[in-house]
Amino acid sequence: MSAIYLDCNATTPLEPRVRDVLMHFLTEEFGNEGSRTHAYGARAKQAVQNARDQVAMVVGAQRDEVIFTSGATESNNLALLGLSAAAREQGRCHVITTAIEHKAVLEPCAALEHSGFSVTYLPVTEGGWVDAKAVCAALRPDTGLVSVMAANNETGVRQPLAEIAEALGDHPAYFHTDAAQVFGKEIDMLRNKRIDLLSISGHKIYGPKGIGALIARRRGYERPPLRPLMFGGSQERGLRPGTLPVALIAALGAAAEISQREAEKRRAQCAAVRTQLMAALEPLGPRLTGDQSQVMEHTVNLAFPGLDSEALMVAVKDLVAISNGSACTSASYTPSHVLKAMGLSDDEANACVRISWCHLTESVEWGALADRLRQFL
Template sequence: MPIYLDCNATTPLEPEVRDILLHYLTEEYGNEGSRTHELGARAKQAVQRARDQVASVVGAQRDEVVFTSGATESNNLALLGLRRTGEDSGRRHILTTSIEHKAVLEPCEIFADSGFEVERLPVGESGWIDPDTVARALRPDTLLVSVMQVNNETGVRQPLEEIATVLGDHPAYLHTDAAQGFGKDLAPLRNPRIDLISVSGHKLYAPKGVGALIARRRGYDRPPLQPLMHGGGQERGLRPGTLPVALIAALGKAAELAERDAAKRSEICRQFRGKALSALSGLEIKLTGDQSRVINHVLNFSVTGLDSEALMVALKDLVAVSNGSACTSSSYTPSHVLAAMGMDGQRAHGCVRLSWCHMTPEIDWEAVVERIRSLV
């Protein structure tokens, strides 16, 4: 098998997380809502423990954690859950960026279709939004500002803390899609001005199909979210349905390990990135985005005159890489992220993304470089 370098699409299961998952699938498999027996009580305890573990990563409280099926659902709940508040208050202005994941951009289109004014703020070649751009766009009727923590294609960190400062006492809610940065870049998400944080399990060495929305209180007031689905009182009435205890317990363990080992994992990824850059330097690669802001486990680049599809085919027996978001991989049109950065179509078609983690084995970079060089 080729060595997996597509961790931004999904990560491998951490062994300790897998053990927790299997335990609650096969041994303590009770329904968290069952109050009449021990298995139900144990399931409830597991869920509450997971709330604490997820909340701890961002300095939140357990009752501010809502479990979901993943970051896409969390994004939809965070954004569209505020629609009624916007309608009732007359605050119908939404700010987001041109490089957001489709799980944010498409709910924003629903806002626009409902009569809201949605502004997609531009980014430059650097790949990150200037906080001054947010400050200039902010209006008294702004309901929501949604800016991702780390871009999934380029790995560029967005200036969340600076944007939080810009918002200050403005009533607008600040949401971040933290699928790529939760548990990996800890400090920004601990800023209490960030109201809503979307989390994905399968980007954090937990299983697919589980995530969370962290909805921070302001003083005593929770974000006034309305449910998107109905049929039960689970998750404080925001997300009905029987809780998947095994998935939630696994996410909790993954969050605990991520917080505990963040520095060690980051250093492993930093060293891996250094080796990759050193090996690829002889190919005259063009790096994508402001490298001073790129997270340690991502490298997006192009090679002049080389198409990304040809490159991926040539490397498929050595390494598994991608040329964009897995959620839009069926499309051969240039990435909206790269287009928003002002990249021309030819270069955008040549960009590939390498993403790894602390469990990625060593790569034969010499073989990778030789394979690429044979195509140029």
């Protein structure tokens, strides 16, 4: 019997209904969306447009505000680096972000710094969230972009996007959020019209890997002044050249529509799992990471006194598959920059593990997991 998968913040299982859509467009409706001379191309084009509507509907956007990408990492790069040319022209070369962002935001910010931009990395509270007042205090006349994730992938702590949006008010700076962890899960959170740019990934909402989107909302009649990072075609309004992966796009659309429709049901299922997990582990005295009032229902980041994360994962590897950090930086054994930013010491950060689940997670024998851990404590 294989270990039960509990690493859904890294990637989710493929929803069976989404898999059916994916296979249909891989094997039956395999036309090129750019082919305009036959019905195969026309049906592919219609599938892509339908997916735009499905993705846009989740966040209250319009279909022409959806730019398909390979995932949130590419979307983040397109948002941050794609605005840089216009920012220079407008004299707005200051960026505000946080110390707990995913590397897909922090590394583009570093690239901007190397090209002459000024970047402010805001600290976070011990609870793992950035104070909206700190964002407001960091604003300058030359601030061109504010980028704050919607929820952290390691801790599950939601960020106060609504308060930040209100603090930004009518400041001309664009507001971007890496919404990979909350898209299709926290519906109202992403419908705030002051959020100009949103990055999403299909494989975080029970869709396939290799597909995502950047939602770029218009302000009135003006689109964010994005410039392409790659060249070679006019696809996606000239911002992302290359043949559109129709099957992946259709699957993302299906995943988005289902996620919106079933968000509350899935949230309740995840909350029930959390209750069972905490009831089993509480007698062991775990140290929970982050402000638990702001943590998403499907995530727990914790540590046990005297047991480092590597030893913990080895101890339970035949029971559950869990992680001790972001999958995107798993090759690095340095303490998590997220946990360090929250004030944890190296030893405390190295002791933390993340457990994340979803509505498709198999039933877990939490008592057996607790018994196994008790042997090492």
